[in-house]
Amino acid sequence: MNANAKPERTRLSAEDWEEAALKLIAEQGVNAVAVEALARQLGVTKGSFYWHFRTREALVQAALERWELYGEREIISQIEAIPDPRVRLPELFRRVAHELQPHRVYAALLKALDHPQVVPVMARVSQRRMEFLNTAYREAGMPPVEALNRARLTYAAYVGFLQLNFTLGLPRITHEEFDAYVEHMIATLIPA
């Protein structure tokens, strides 16, 4: 409950605020990003905030852009390193399934789609990921039109899963059940 989560840096930068905002978004959603609350959490007051940002909206914007920029480099590059295209997709499914931490922000943003600022960011990110899936399916030997639809379907299933299991806590699925579900997805959505 204390305000000293971070090792008590003496002075803050704009990036510190953005990181804190992102953390708060992941934990409590975009609406929870209030300047005074954030300031308390960082051990300072509003006076600090309004030196770094002109408005609250500016902070949210900066945090979202930061997430869009640095948030998803890892997985995609890891997957692209896999030579055989036919191994790539199942591997992608399994890795995404088992590293659910990076998806926290994405899930939080999904349920904050009221907010006008998050819509364009999510649109861009989702679009890029779907195009990645699209080429992955084509490289696995699927004809173009079918690949596009399959990419849409796959990504919709991903988004829907986040909503149904992260946000809604539908009847808590067990680990074994979850693994079985993932394998079922692979069997259903990836061509033999």
Next chain:
Amino acid sequence: MNANAKPERTRLSAEDWEEAALKLIAEQGVNAVAVEALARQLGVTKGSFYWHFRTREALVQAALERWELYGEREIISQIEAIPDPRVRLPELFRRVAHELQPHRVYAALLKALDHPQVVPVMARVSQRRMEFLNTAYREAGMPPVEALNRARLTYAAYVGFLQLNFTLGLPRITHEEFDAYVEHMIATLIPA
């Protein structure tokens, strides 16, 4: 811009407020449900509202329960009337795909999943629908475990589609493309 959208009923009931709230939810989300704004829209003032409801929260609750109760009777009963189980699923897909009006509220609630009141409602509704899909797959001849996973996958795809195309306005899909996508879903998710 005038306040006389409805044929100017002299006096209102609680149900009128609930309906208006639902309409507002569908159009602008749950957060837009403010009592003074709603009152203006109905041509009255707050004084009326606080006669019918004890609090704003009570209105939202009543509106959600109303939606949960009366909102989805039609489609399911229509589908259950189809005798052949193997025709049922494709038909369900196509009808759901082409009557996107009733899904407006569901989509609006999906992006309002911050709000604590909507979570249990959405959990119940989603759960029921997934169980409906589950039995549908079993009756179509699919083994139980696979049927359950396929139901999860199908419903996740549905939810994700709403998010990606309603809320985010991803590159506006054409009618022909959309029909092709639906047929692709049917071919992929429903056993031959």
Next chain:
DNA sequence: CAAACTCCATACTCTAGCGTATGTTTGACG
């Protein structure tokens, strides 16, 4: 070491939106 800039505290204003208190109209019914 003094000027100048960066970072932050304190104290304030302003607005939106919920809720309350209390008076006023309408309409059904004896």
Next chain:
DNA sequence: CGTCAAACATACGCTAGAGTATGGAGTTTG
């Protein structure tokens, strides 16, 4: 046609949270 309760108006209080004004402490630089 008077009565009483349902339905509404008006005016107010209250809080949360964004934004402002201003001054001071800490750090860098000439």
